[in-house]
Amino acid sequence: MDNSDGEVEEDETEWKTCFVDSAAVCPATSPAAASGPVIESAHRIILHFDLDCFYAQVEMIRNPALRDVPLGIQQKYIIVTCNYVARERGVTKLMSVTDAKEKCPELVLVKGEDLTHYREMSYQVTELLLSFCPLVERLGFDENFMDVTEMVERRLARISESDSLSFKGNVFNHSSADANASHHPRLAIGSHIAAEMRDAIWSKLGLTGCAGVATNKLLAKLVSGTFKPNQQTVLLQENVSDIMGCLSGLRKVPGVGHQTAKRLQALGLVSVKDLQLCPLGDLARELGGTTAQRLRNLALGIDESAVTPTGAPQSLSDEDSFRKMCSVKEVMAKIQELLGGLVERMHKDGRQPQTFRLTIRRFSATNKWFSRESRQAPIPSGVGQKIVSGNIEDTVSQLVLLAGKLFHKMVDCSAAFHLTLINVCFSNLQSRGPAASGKGAITSFFTHNASPRKTQISSIQNQNNSAQNADSCLLDHQISEFSRNVPPKGQMTCNSEQSEENYEASCSTEGINSDKTKPPPHVDPEVFRLLPEEIQKELLSPDYLNSLQSYMSKHEPPENDSSMKADRSRMNHQQPAGMRVINEENVMEQEKLWLPRSSDCNFPGNVDPEVFSELPPDVQKELMSEWKQQNPVLKTPSSRKTGKGSISKGKDRKAEGRSSQSNNLLKYFKPG
DNA sequence: CGGGGCCTGT
DNA sequence: ACAGGCC
Numbered sequence: 001m002d003n004s005d006g007e008v009e010e011d012e013t014e015w016k017t018c019f020v021d022s023a024a025v026c027p028a029t030s031p032a033a034a035s036g037p038v039i040e041s042a043h044r045i046i047l048h049f050d051l052d053c054f055y056a057q058v059e060m061i062r063n064p065a066l067r068d069v070p071l072g073i074q075q076k077y078i079i080v081t082c083n084y085v086a087r088e089r090g091v092t093k094l095m096s097v098t099d100a101k102e103k104c105p106e107l108v109l110v111k112g113e114d115l116t117h118y119r120e121m122s123y124q125v126t127e128l129l130l131s132f133c134p135l136v137e138r139l140g141f142d143e144n145f146m147d148v149t150e151m152v153e154r155r156l157a158r159i160s161e162s163d164s165l166s167f168k169g170n171v172f173n174h175s176s177a178d179a180n181a182s183h184h185p186r187l188a189i190g191s192h193i194a195a196e197m198r199d200a201i202w203s204k205l206g207l208t209g210c211a212g213v214a215t216n217k218l219l220a221k222l223v224s225g226t227f228k229p230n231q232q233t234v235l236l237q238e239n240v241s242d243i244m245g246c247l248s249g250l251r252k253v254p255g256v257g258h259q260t261a262k263r264l265q266a267l268g269l270v271s272v273k274d275l276q277l278c279p280l281g282d283l284a285r286e287l288g289g290t291t292a293q294r295l296r297n298l299a300l301g302i303d304e305s306a307v308t309p310t311g312a313p314q315s316l317s318d319e320d321s322f323r324k325m326c327s328v329k330e331v332m333a334k335i336q337e338l339l340g341g342l343v344e345r346m347h348k349d350g351r352q353p354q355t356f357r358l359t360i361r362r363f364s365a366t367n368k369w370f371s372r373e374s375r376q377a378p379i380p381s382g383v384g385q386k387i388v389s390g391n392i393e394d395t396v397s398q399l400v401l402l403a404g405k406l407f408h409k410m411v412d413c414s415a416a417f418h419l420t421l422i423n424v425c426f427s428n429l430q431s432r433g434p435a436a437s438g439k440g441a442i443t444s445f446f447t448h449n450a451s452p453r454k455t456q457i458s459s460i461q462n463q464n465n466s467a468q469n470a471d472s473c474l475l476d477h478q479i480s481e482f483s484r485n486v487p488p489k490g491q492m493t494c495n496s497e498q499s500e501e502n503y504e505a506s507c508s509t510e511g512i513n514s515d516k517t518k519p520p521p522h523v524d525p526e527v528f529r530l531l532p533e534e535i536q537k538e539l540l541s542p543d544y545l546n547s548l549q550s551y552m553s554k555h556e557p558p559e560n561d562s563s564m565k566a567d568r569s570r571m572n573h574q575q576p577a578g579m580r581v582i583n584e585e586n587v588m589e590q591e592k593l594w595l596p597r598s599s600d601c602n603f604p605g606n607v608d609p610e611v612f613s614e615l616p617p618d619v620q621k622e623l624m625s626e627w628k629q630q631n632p633v634l635k636t637p638s639s640r641k642t643g644k645g646s647i648s649k650g651k652d653r654k655a656e657g658r659s660s661q662s663n664n665l666l667k668y669f670k671p672g
Numbered sequence: 673c674g675g676g677g678c679c680t681g682t
Numbered sequence: 683a684c685a686g687g688c689c
Contacts, residue, residue: 075674094673115675140677140689257688288681310678319675357684374684423676 042237045190046307047146048220049197051125051209052229054142056083058121059110061206070104072097073112076321080112084229113320115141124205126310132197138310142209145217146197147307152189159185168195169211169232172223173239184236187213191234198232218303219243221254240301247272253298260295263287275299312429316349317357318342319423324363328413331422335403338424339396343387346426352384353426356399358406361421372421375406379426388432 051057055073060066060083070086072079079100082091089104100107112118122141129136135147159165165181168191181188194211201207211232212224222243223235235243247253249270251261267286269275276299283292297303318338325331335358346353357376364371379402386395403424411417 073674078674080674096673113675119676138677141675143689255688259687313677315677317676321674372685376683425677 042215043186044147044149044215045152045186046214046217046220047148047190047194047197048212048214048217048224049125049129049144049146049194049201049209050211050221050224051142051201051207053081053083054122054207055081055112055118056086057207058118059112061121062117066108066110070107072100072107072109074109075111075113079109082107121205121207125201125207128200128204129197132193132200135307135309137307143221145220145307148190148193149186151193152186155189155193156185159189165189167191167234169234170227172226172233172235173242174236179236184234187215187234187236191232194232216301216303217305217307218254218298219301222247244272244276244299244301250275250299253295255298256295260287260291264295272299312349312351314429315425315427316342316345316353316429317423317425318345319359319421321361321421323420325419325422326417328407331407331419332400332404334422335407335424336396336400338422339399339403342424342426343392343396343399346387347390347392349429350388351429351431352388353379354384354428354430355379355426356402356406357423357425357427358403358410359421359423359425360407360410360419363418363420372423373410374423375409376427377402377406 056071059071059073066083068085070083070089070091072082072086072091074080074097077097079091079093079095079097081093082100086100086104086107089107091100091104091107095103097109118141122138126136126138126144129144129146133146133148133151137145139145165185165188167176167179167181167184167188170176171179190213194213198209198211201209208230210224210228210230212220212222212226213232213234214220214223215235215237219235219240223233226233226243249261250256250264250272251258253272253275256264263286264270264275267278267282269278275296278296280292280296283296286292287295318341320334320338325334355376356379357374359372359374361372380398383395383398383402386392411419
């Protein structure tokens with residue numbers, strides 16, 4: 001979703017050339033000895049995950065009819081990303097709408113300015129990864145780093161000499177057969193772990209993506225983009241200099257942005273090799289000692305930076321850009337509109353913001369996206385408390401007043417002004433109550449009681465224990481079961497203790513719900529218990545299970561990485577509920593049968609999902625809301641009123657199932 | 673060149 | 683506090 005995506009993509013041809021050339025020069029026999037000037041300890045195993053055209057995938061899940069058409073996600077007049085059907089027709093990321101329509105007149109556009117759905121799905125991915133191991137760092141909405149060193153070591157300890165190792169997926173600069181996994185046992189195990197995680201992301205969330213396996217974040221990120229889409233690649237130490245040498249320019253090095261690339265160019269440095277060979281002194285004079293060292297290391301493929309668990313966000317903001325805003329009236333209206341949505345999000349988060357910031361961008365012919373200015377101020381504690389307690393009505397108006405003061409600090413309204421962007425932001429977020437601390441990781445971000453990063457860290461020890469259990473399970477190929485503490489249900493906070501219970505319950509034979517009819521192994525017992533009896537029966541009938549199995553075998557994800565196919569079919573047998581798969585018509589089946597994460601909306605059993613998906617979005621929406629009302633409410637999420645008469649977010653967002661805690665699948669059907 | 677969110681330096 | 687830079 002960001003620049004890097006687009007640019008990595010442009011490299012695809014480069015990668016291939018690089019692959020061919022180096023493979024010829026460096027045949028399969030290369031020894032395991034580290035080549036090049038890599039001094040790094042290289043004992044970490046780092047994964048990088050990158051979802052394929054993330055926004056487009058989310059929209060295709062929400063409306064499966066979009067799967068087969070060229071789809072572009074539009075923000076303002078830009079296509080920020082598009083599905084692969086559209087790419088085949090020449091549409092690229094960050095292409096203007098006019099250019100894209102010219103290239104592909106049939107292009108279907110979905111507005112993507114409201115990030116709500118992307119944000120929610122993004123955090124579900126992170127949560128899912130957190131269920132494997134606590135060291136997960138987010139990078140934007142569609143990328144995650146993981147440090148799985150400990151998982152790898154634990155698995156390695158159990159491997160006997162006679163066990164043969166293999167790589168899952170691609171190996172950079174090697175053909176599949178020639179890489180000897182026994183020379184790289186940790187990376188090999190890392191590649192299996194990555195494959196399992198990608199499997200889980202597919203089977204539980206219905207998303208595909210790429211993964212890179214390497215010894216640091218830089219290399220993992222670089223290598224994850226070398227085979228796309230929906231594939232994974234491991235980088236051996238002996239190929240580090242190859243992958244760095246392949247980069248077409250310094251801008252391709254993660255960590256080198258526009259500005260630093262320009263400054264480096266001023267020093268005569270354009271290629272990665274230039275930077276590698278540049279005397280440190282010269283570099284330090286221009287950029288300072290520490291960044292000089294860091295940049296040179298990056299050029300060498302060295303990156304000691306740790307995977308820092310991201311936790312709940314440090315700030316929440318909302319912004320809008322536009323061609324022209326010149327009057328105070330307009331400005332205040334826009335601020336009020338933005339605040340309406342932001343206050344609601346802040347309320348759901350549960351933490352109390354201490355600081356408010358207003359940011360603007362003034363029009364300027366040169367450098368249009370430069371020059372943001374901001375002013376910030378403390379939030380009166382009364383206002384902050386009201387955000388938390390849910391008195392949204394007048395907090396918005398008080399904050400509008402505050403924003404107005406900040407605005408006048410920046411803009412002299414007696415003179416003409418011309419703004420192109422307004423941003424409102426809450427920061428300095430504080431959890432209330434000692435009880436909230438240490439409980440739950442990012443889950444709390446959805447479930448209402450978010451905790452700040454620092455207190456979260458203290459829970460890592462617990463999570464680590466969980467991860468150990470998890471790891472044992474993984475060895476037994478029980479992945480999907482244990483890791484399914486994901487969708488937060490109702491108000492319940494998924495804290496670490498609970499996770500451990502889940503792990504144990506699912507890792508041991510059965511569990512949980514023995515007093516009643518036992519749910520099938522993969523159905524959330526809590527949800528199952530609340531289902532009508534006939535549905536319970538249906539879920540338990542052999543016919544049902546059979547049909548799901550056959551369904552699954554016919555509906556695999558588009559999988560280019562053939563090495564994973566065997567793995568998937570094996571998993572299907574163990575986990576007929578790979579049924580959590582949400583794609584195409586299947587999502588309807590799911591909704592109809594047992595509602596994995598939604599409890600207050602039922603999809604009638606007599607409706608043909610395929611027919612339904614062909615209906616116009618409006619009709620779908622209406623039908624869904626009718627059914628919703630007719631059906632018994634299984635579990636009430638804390639439904640709260642959405643901002644009443646206030647200006648709602650541009651594209652008429654009404655009440656609906658907006659509560660992120662309800663995780664109502666309904667929202668996946670909501671027309672864009 | 674969208675909508676976020678992070679970190680660093682002064 | 684605020685700007686700048688990263689993705």
